[in-house]
Amino acid sequence: MIGFIRGSLAEKGDGYIIVDVNGVGYEIFVPANSRAYLSSEGSEVMVYTAMTVREDDVSLYGFMRKGELDAFRKLITVSGVGAKAAVSVLSAFSLEQLQQAIVFEDVKTLTKANGIGKKTAERIVLELKDKFSTEEGISASDTEESSDRGQILSDGRSEAVSALISLGYTRGEASGALASITDNDLTAEEYIKRALKNLF
Incomplete structure (x- = not known):
């Protein structure tokens, strides 16, 4: 099992990155x-990884x-939620937003994730509510670690990425357009407007 990968960001594509180790x-x-x-190619990145193995694919x-x-x-333990659907959920919400919704x-909020219908959202809530309980919470070390490394996108940027994807842009295009915006703590609408200018 590969726990994490650290290396140089060699390429960014639609839904994936390639890390040179x-x-x-x-x-x-x-x-x-x-x-x-939002990292530039050639910069060092580190990602915690999960490997899925199927008869015809290893990802x-x-x-x-x-x-x-x-x-x-x-998420992938929930009936009907595969790896791609789980990534879609984590694309639509921050970790804290996901925990709160569950x-x-x-259910209505969870259906905002691409590919997640009402029945699937209901199963996510039913099967994971106890596992995402407020008692468990988000560990302090996880929050501190992410804050120290500056690895949490603002809600505005996150919403802007999702909005641009819904407009037909790829994840790579959306993130690339937002990467050039240096201002922080803008609203989603402001990020979208500036990103669209960069895309035209």
């Missing part, structure tokens, strides 16, 4: 709001926070 390129599928998309999924990796593993049984 001593001359070997690892293709890793990441959420749309992953900070890896790596990467996350910037251990808590996101844990959430991914929990704990408060907010």
Whole structure:
């Protein structure tokens, strides 16, 4: 099992990154709001990974926070939720937003993730509510680690990425357009407007 991968960001594509580790390129599928998309090619990145193995495919999924990796593993235990659907959920919400939606049984919010219908959202809530309980919470070390490394995207940027994807842009295009915006703490609408200017 590969616990994490650290190396040079060699390439960014639609839904994936390629990390060069001593001359070997690892293709890793990441959420749309992953900070890896906002990193420039050639910079060092580290992602916590999960490997899925099927008869015809072996894939790596990467996350910037251990808590996101844990959430991914929990999501794929839900009936009808595969790895791609789990990544879609983590693309639509921050870890904290996902936990809140599940704990408060907010099915409607969960259906905002691409490919997640009402029945699937209901199963996620039913099967994971106890595992995402407020008692368990988000570990302090996970929050501190992410904050120290600056690896949590603001809600505005995250929403902007999702909105641009819904407009037909690829994840790579959306994240690339947002990467050039240096201002922080803008609203989603402001990020979208500036990103669209960069895309035209």
